[in-house]
Amino acid sequence: xxxxxxxxxxxxxxxxxxxxxxxxxxxxxxxxxxxxxxxxxxxxxxxxxxxxxxxxxxxxxxxxxxxxxxxxxxxxxxxxxxxxxxxxxxxxxxxxxxxxxxxxxxxxxxxxxxxxxxxxxxxxxxxxxxxxxxxxxxxxxxxxxxxxxxxxxxxxxxxxxxxxxxxxxxxxxxxxxxxxxxxxxxxxxxxxxxxxxxxxxxxxxxxxxxxxxxxxxxxxxxxxxxxxxxxxxxxxxxxxxxxxxxxxxxxxxxxxxxxxxxxxxxxxxxxxxxxxxxxxxxxxxxxxxxxxxxxxxxxxxxxxxxxxxxxxxxxxxxxxxxxxxx
Amino acid sequence: xxxxxxxxxxxxxxxxxxxxxxxxxxxxxxxxxxxxxxxxxxxxxxxxxxxxxxxxxxxxxxxxxxxxxxxxxxxxxxxxxxxxxxxxxxxxxxxxxxxxxxxxxxxxxxxxxxxxxxxxxxxxxxxxxxxxxxxxxxxxxxxxxxxxxxxxxxxxxxxxxxxxxxxxxxxxxxxxxxxxxxxxxxxxxxxxxxxxxxxxxxxxxxxxxxxxxxxxxxxxxxxxxxxxxxxxxxxxxxxxxxxxxxxxxxxxxxxxxxxxxxxxxxxxxxxxxxxxxxxxxxxxxxxxxxxxxxxxxxxxxxxxxxxxxxxxxxxxxxxxxxxxxxxxxxxxxxxx
Numbered sequence: 240x241x242x243x244x245x246x247x248x249x250x251x252x253x254x255x256x257x258x259x260x261x262x263x264x265x266x267x268x269x270x271x272x273x274x275x276x277x278x279x280x281x282x283x284x285x286x287x288x289x290x291x292x293x294x295x296x297x298x299x300x301x302x303x304x305x306x307x308x309x310x311x312x313x314x315x316x317x318x319x320x321x322x323x324x325x326x327x328x329x330x331x332x333x334x335x336x337x338x339x340x341x342x343x344x345x346x347x348x349x350x351x352x353x354x355x356x357x358x359x360x361x362x363x364x365x366x367x368x369x370x371x372x373x374x375x376x377x378x379x380x381x382x383x384x385x386x387x388x389x390x391x392x393x394x395x396x397x398x399x400x401x402x403x404x405x406x407x408x409x410x411x412x413x414x415x416x417x418x419x420x421x422x423x424x425x426x427x428x429x430x431x432x433x434x435x436x437x438x439x440x441x442x443x444x445x446x447x448x449x450x451x452x453x454x455x456x457x458x459x460x461x462x463x464x465x466x467x468x469x470x471x472x473x474x475x476x477x478x479x480x481x482x483x484x485x486x487x488x489x490x491x492x493x494x495x496x497x498x499x500x501x502x503x504x505x506x507x508x509x510x511x512x513x514x515x516x517x518x519x520x521x522x523x524x525x526x527x528x529x530x531x532x533x534x535x536x537x538x539x540x541x542x543x544x545x546x547x548x549x550x551x552x553x554x555x556x557x558x559x560x561x562x563x564x565x
Numbered sequence: 566x567x568x569x570x571x572x573x574x575x576x577x578x579x580x581x582x583x584x585x586x587x588x589x590x591x592x593x594x595x596x597x598x599x600x601x602x603x604x605x606x607x608x609x610x611x612x613x614x615x616x617x618x619x620x621x622x623x624x625x626x627x628x629x630x631x632x633x634x635x636x637x638x639x640x641x642x643x644x645x646x647x648x649x650x651x652x653x654x655x656x657x658x659x660x661x662x663x664x665x666x667x668x669x670x671x672x673x674x675x676x677x678x679x680x681x682x683x684x685x686x687x688x689x690x691x692x693x694x695x696x697x698x699x700x701x702x703x704x705x706x707x708x709x710x711x712x713x714x715x716x717x718x719x720x721x722x723x724x725x726x727x728x729x730x731x732x733x734x735x736x737x738x739x740x741x742x743x744x745x746x747x748x749x750x751x752x753x754x755x756x757x758x759x760x761x762x763x764x765x766x767x768x769x770x771x772x773x774x775x776x777x778x779x780x781x782x783x784x785x786x787x788x789x790x791x792x793x794x795x796x797x798x799x800x801x802x803x804x805x806x807x808x809x810x811x812x813x814x815x816x817x818x819x820x821x822x823x824x825x826x827x828x829x830x831x832x833x834x835x836x837x838x839x840x841x842x843x844x845x846x847x848x849x850x851x852x853x854x855x856x857x858x859x860x861x862x863x864x865x866x867x868x869x870x871x872x873x874x875x876x877x878x879x880x881x882x883x884x885x886x887x888x889x890x891x892x893x894x895x896x897x898x899x900x901x
Contacts, residue, residue: 276692276695279697286700286756293755365608365609376613379616385880388815
């Protein structure tokens, strides 16, 4: 769409433009561009209303709560007295657990995100090949989308019965000297290869169930990317004498890599919003058991800020690394 | 005679003969492909087993009588099959009732969500309007912000619901909307339901990939905006919309957060499920006595039956739709 010259030079030009388009009685109002813009606005009007009423207003309120001391009044309603940044200070410096949990969860998340991306990419590549029983395998790999949604993972998390049984199996394995990952770890550690790296790898392996359960959507996204690659590219590569390995790195990976960003962001958000996340549990506990609404909203704002920073950094890195083929 | 010999030179020769002629290349290729498929099969089998095993475990433990749970000689198969556990779980979760409620609320809410999200996504994909970037940033915000952040404030909003204090002026008091499904329906209609930012994003990606000339042709032929949208764009978008609907339905079905906050006057299965253990302990206690503590194994057995009952309708639905599902997601494409 052709834009008028000089417009969109300043940050306030959008607002000026809005006045010209939405308010009758000027030269721009009756142009085709203005009419189209008004139609478009009708389409997104539900979102605008919803966002202002049910998102922006609660966000403002929650932010102001985090800056004040909130006391619930008997009956309905609550009373706020502004205290500045004291709640943030309480969350970060006074609360004994918040800091520790936050750091631990972020570390865990970094590992999990990388593992999820790699695993889901590998699985998507495998599921994209031709073999017998492919449909069945696809169906099974997407089951986690159902099985790890809403109430289910939270309940599974409390599933001490299975933990107990798992523990039993583990101790049996240990007594018979069959704990594979520990044995391997000993072996590799003994041969003096960089120990901490292996430790990370082994935590990944031990939590592979969680990782597979969390990567349903990512597999779908990667698979959709793989299927949109035109087969003629591979044909051309084959004719030119590319091996499968080469065409994987020269065709498959670059074509799918833009989706890496989408998946990375999705994984991070998913991890941050999980119910069985310990920071979330702490926030929930502070809200409902200790009834410290101010502190809990301060905590969730800190948490949100950290999440946002993490998403920003990782998307910056990935978008630098990855070429986008428009 | 000689011609046919030269053309089918290797046809009647044995594999080893042909291998010798190709200087070992044939054998190498064959071994490589067999090894590849063996590794692939092992990997897939392991991972699939890991996903399926908990479900199988749930199915079998569900049929076990209580004493089998503590019997260490019973591993997977129950010694005697009983349906009592299922009856108990059905009673504790108010089964037929809560399932029916879950069904109609999930259907209604996901339909509303998908309708509004489609409209908004089309607006974002096809029109230029002022502050478009700002509004799209808001969509991204919607994806990122955890709903728990705004939980308290939203709750307060709906308990004392008022539009610009109109009700307060006319009737003297605010309206408590928390007892009906209307507030959540309003939220769904305005794209503020569960994960709606994601659906907007997905559908926008799809609409952006459709060539503009389709609509231009329709406009030239005299179609209006709405007509073009419903007659030209919607039929092609149906698979993508259907997969969005499936996501919405599944997530709504298992959701606790929104159901507990906004549909609290209906008995929703997922909510009932989340409090099954405490209800069980209350039920087992003799009348007038404090609740007893349900043993760990028993409570987990009940939970696993509950989870199974929750999943089965979704899994059946998924089996029927997974082909369209995967195909349509492939069409959403990778274009940014």
